[in-house]
Amino acid sequence: MNDLAGAFLGSPVWWYLAWQDIRQRYRRSVLGPFWLTASTGIMLAAMGPLYGVLFKQPLNSYFQHLSLSFVVWTFVASAITESCTAYITAEGFIKEVGLPYTTHITRVLVRNVIVFGHNLLVVVIVLMVFPPEVWVRCLLAVPGLLLVTINLFWIGSILALVSTRFRDIPQIVVAVVQVAFFLTPVVWKSEMLGDHEGITVYNPLYHLVEVVRTPLLGKHPQSISWVVLSVSAIVGPVIAMYVFGRFRSRIAYWV
Amino acid sequence: MARVRAQDIVVEFPIYASGTRSLKKAIMNTATGGVLARDASNRMIVRALDGLTFELNEGDRVGLIGHNGSGKSTLLRVLAGVYEPRQGYLSVEGKVASMLSITLGMDMEATGIENVFMRGHIMGVKPRRMRAMLDDIAEFAELGEYLDLPMKTYSTGMMMRLAFAVSTSIDADIVLMDEWISVGDASFAEKSRLRMDKLVREAKIVVLATHNHGLVRSMCNRIIRLEHGAMVADQDV
Numbered sequence: 001m002n003d004l005a006g007a008f009l010g011s012p013v014w015w016y017l018a019w020q021d022i023r024q025r026y027r028r029s030v031l032g033p034f035w036l037t038a039s040t041g042i043m044l045a046a047m048g049p050l051y052g053v054l055f056k057q058p059l060n061s062y063f064q065h066l067s068l069s070f071v072v073w074t075f076v077a078s079a080i081t082e083s084c085t086a087y088i089t090a091e092g093f094i095k096e097v098g099l100p101y102t103t104h105i106t107r108v109l110v111r112n113v114i115v116f117g118h119n120l121l122v123v124v125i126v127l128m129v130f131p132p133e134v135w136v137r138c139l140l141a142v143p144g145l146l147l148v149t150i151n152l153f154w155i156g157s158i159l160a161l162v163s164t165r166f167r168d169i170p171q172i173v174v175a176v177v178q179v180a181f182f183l184t185p186v187v188w189k190s191e192m193l194g195d196h197e198g199i200t201v202y203n204p205l206y207h208l209v210e211v212v213r214t215p216l217l218g219k220h221p222q223s224i225s226w227v228v229l230s231v232s233a234i235v236g237p238v239i240a241m242y243v244f245g246r247f248r249s250r251i252a253y254w255v
Numbered sequence: 256m257a258r259v260r261a262q263d264i265v266v267e268f269p270i271y272a273s274g275t276r277s278l279k280k281a282i283m284n285t286a287t288g289g290v291l292a293r294d295a296s297n298r299m300i301v302r303a304l305d306g307l308t309f310e311l312n313e314g315d316r317v318g319l320i321g322h323n324g325s326g327k328s329t330l331l332r333v334l335a336g337v338y339e340p341r342q343g344y345l346s347v348e349g350k351v352a353s354m355l356s357i358t359l360g361m362d363m364e365a366t367g368i369e370n371v372f373m374r375g376h377i378m379g380v381k382p383r384r385m386r387a388m389l390d391d392i393a394e395f396a397e398l399g400e401y402l403d404l405p406m407k408t409y410s411t412g413m414m415m416r417l418a419f420a421v422s423t424s425i426d427a428d429i430v431l432m433d434e435w436i437s438v439g440d441a442s443f444a445e446k447s448r449l450r451m452d453k454l455v456r457e458a459k460i461v462v463l464a465t466h467n468h469g470l471v472r473s474m475c476n477r478i479i480r481l482e483h484g485a486m487v488a489d490q491d492v
Contacts, residue, residue, distance in 0.1 A: 013376045020362055020373065027364045096356040097377060098336025249339035253268055 003100045003248060014103045018110035036118040044070060044122065051187055060130050062189075064217060067126045069186040072212045075116040076148065076205065077177050083108045083156030084163040084170035091255045101244075101251055105156050109149065123216065132218025140215035147229045148208050154236035158243055164254045165247075180205050204228075257349030257428035257459035259311040259334065264343035266329055266484075270299035303329040305484040306343070311460050318471035319464040321481035327464035330481070331355060331431045334462060349428030349459060352378065354436060357422040358414065367402035367409070367417055374421040388424045395450065396420040397443070412439055419447060423454050430458040434465055 026032045044067045052062040083105060087094060090104040132138060163169040183203065190200045200206045207225040214221050304326050311317060319327045332338050333345065335353040360377045361370045371392055375385035393402055396416045398409075406414060415438040438447055455461050455474060465471060471478060472492070480488040 013379075016373060016376045017360075020365070024362060024364060092356075092359060093377075095332070095337060096335075096359050097353060098351075099377070252338050254271075 003244070004102050013099065014106035014110055017103075017107045018114060021107070021111045022114055033114070033118050034121075036115050037121045040071060040074070040119045041122050041125075044126075047187070055188065055192065057189075064126060064130045064132070065189055065213075066187060068123060068213045068216050069209060071116070071119045071123055072148075072209045073181065073184070073186045074119065075112055076152065076208045077181065078115070079109060079112040079152045080155060080159065081170070081174050081177055082112065083152070084159045084173050086156065086160040087164040087251055087255055088167075088170075094252055094255050101248060102157070105153065105160055108160075109153060109156060113149070127216070132216065134218040137215050137218045137220070140221055141212050144211035144215055144221075144226075147211055147226070147233055150233045151208065151229055151236060154233075154240035157240045161243060161247055161251065164251060184209060201225075201228075204232075257313050258346075259309075259348070259429065259460065260344070260346045261307055261309050261340075262344040263306045263308055264304060264333065264340035264345050265302065265306055266304040266326075266333060266338055267341045268301045268303055270301060303484050304333065304340070307486050309479065309486065309489060311462070313459045315460050315477050316455065316475045317460070317462045318475035318478045319462060319481065320466070320468070320471060320478060325481040326484040327481055328355075328433055329484075331433055331462060331464055334429070335431055347429070351429045351431065352422070352425055352427030352458075354422055354430065354432045357418040357436065361406065361414070361418065363407040364405055366405055367396075367398060370406055370417065371402075371421050374418070378422070378425055380425060392417075392420045392424050395424075395446070415439070416443065416447075419450075423447075423450050427458060429460045429462070430454060432461070432463045435463070435467065435470055 022033050026035055029035060031038060044063075047070075048063040048066050049059065051057075051066065052059045055062065086104045086108045087101070090107075093099055093104070094101075127138075159169065159173060163173070180203075184205045185200055186209065190197050190206075193199065201224055207228045210222055210225040211229055214225075307330070319330065321327055329338065331353070332355070333340060334347060335351060335355060336347070339345075357374075360373050362373065365373065368389070371389060372382055372385055375382065380388075396402075396413075396419075398413060398417060401409065401413065402417075406417075409417070419436060419438045436447070436451065437444055461474075463470070463474060475492065477491050478488065479486060
C-alpha cells in the first residue's frame with residue numbers, strides 16, 4: 001500500500017522513465033516515435049485487403065475491424081509480455097535506489113499507453129475513411145481503456161513478481177500471448193464462428209480487446225465484457241496486493 | 256529529525272543457480288514431496304549481515320570499515336531501502352541521499368540538462384526544485400555550452416563531474432557513501448572535496464564505507480567495523 005502511494009504521490013519518475021524509453025528507441029530518426037504509427041499503418045494497409053479477401057468480407061467493415069482490433073491487441077499483448085520483465089530490466093534501479101516497486105510496473109504500462117497513443121492516429125484515419133455506425137459510442141472507449149489499464153496493472157504486477165523469481169515465466173507468457181493472437185478474434189471476427197460464437201467469452205483477452213474496440217466501431221458494447229472486466233478490476237487488485245505484500249521484500253534479492 | 260535504529264537485522268542472499276530458479280525444479284519439488292524439505296535446507300544462502308544492532312543519531316559521522324565482502328555495501332543498501340532485512344527491525348527516519356551510484360538513470364543520448372532532471376526524478380526531487388538548483392549545478396560542473404549537448408559527447412571526466420554536481424546538490428538528512436567520491440583533474444578534485452565537506456557538514460547523519468583509514472580519522476566521529484557480516488567494533492573516536 002505504501003509502495004503504491006509512494007509511486008503515485010512522489011515525483012512521477014515512471015512518466016519520465018517511460019518517455020525516456022520511447023525517446024531512446026527513436027532518437028535521431030526523422031519520424032521519431034511516429035515510426036510506431038507508420039509501421040502499424042503499413043502493416044494494416046497490407047494485411048487488411050489480403051485477409052478481407054481470404055475471409056470473403058466486405059472490405060469496409062473488415063478493415064475497420066482489423067485495424068481497431070490490431071491496435072488494441074498490440075497494446076494489451078505488449079503490456080502483458082513487457083511487464084514480465086519490468087523488474088528484471090530495472091535491476092540497476094532496484095539494486096541501487098529504493099524506488100517504489102510499483103514505479104517499474106507503471107513505467108512499462110505508461111510506455112505502452114504512449115505507444116498506443118501513437119497508434120491511435122491510425123485508428124483516427126481509419127475511422128475518417130470508414131466512419132463508425134454511431135460516433136457518440138466512441139466515447140465509451142475511454143472508460144473501456146481505463147478498465148483495461150486497471151486490469152493490465154494488476155496482471156502486470158503479479159507477472160513481474162513471479163517472472164523475477166522464476167525466469168521461465170517470461171518465455172511461457174510470450175509463447176502463450178503469441179498463440180492467443182490467433183485464438184482471439186483479432187484478424188477474424190467472432191461472428192465467423194457461426195454457432196460457436198459464444199465460445200469467445202471464455203477468452204479473457206477477448207474482453208480486454210472488446211471493451212475498447214466495439215465502442216470505437218460505433219457498435220453496441222457487449223455487456224458481458226464490461227461485467228467481466230469490472231469484476232476482475234476489483235478482485236484482481238486484491239489478489240495482486242496480497243501477493244505483492246507477501247513477496248515485495250524479496251524482489252531485491254531475486255533480481 | 257534524523258535517526259536510524261537497527262535491531263538484530265539479518266540479510267541473507269539466496270543463491271539461485273540455474274537449477275533452483277527454474278519453474279521446473281519448483282514444480283518437481285512440490286510434486287515429489289519429501290525433496291522439498293531437503294531442498295529448503297540445502298539451498299545455498301549467503302548471510303551478508305548477521306544480527307546487527309546499532310543506533311545512529313544526529314551528528315553521527317560513521318566510518319564503516321572492514322575487509323572486502325564484510326557487508327559494508329550491503330549495509331549501505333539496507334539503509335538506502337534497497338534490501339529489506341530478512342529478520343530484525345529497522346527504522347530509518349529522515350530523507351536519505353544515496354551516493355552509491357551517482358550516474359544511475361543517465362542516458363548517453365540525452366543532453367546534460369535532461370540528465371540533470373532525470374537524476375532529480377530518481378532522487379525524488381521535483382522538477383521545480385531542480386530548476387532552482389540548475390544554475391548552481393551548471394556553475395559547479397563547469398560544462399558551459401556542453402550542457403545542451405548529448406552526454407555521449409562528454410568525456411568520462413565530464414560525465415562524472417555532472418553526476419557529482421547533481422548528486423551533491425541535494426540536501427538530505429542522511430547521506431550514504433561507498434568510498435569517497437573524487438572526480439576530475441587536480442583543480443576540480445579540490446573543488447569537489449570542498450563540496451563534499453559541505454555536504455557532510457550539513458547532513459545530520461553520514462555513513463561512509465571505506466578502506467581509507469586516514470579518511471575515517473579526518474571525517475568520522477564513530478567507527479563501525481564489520482567482519483563476515485557481524486559487527487565486531489562500534490566505537491567513538
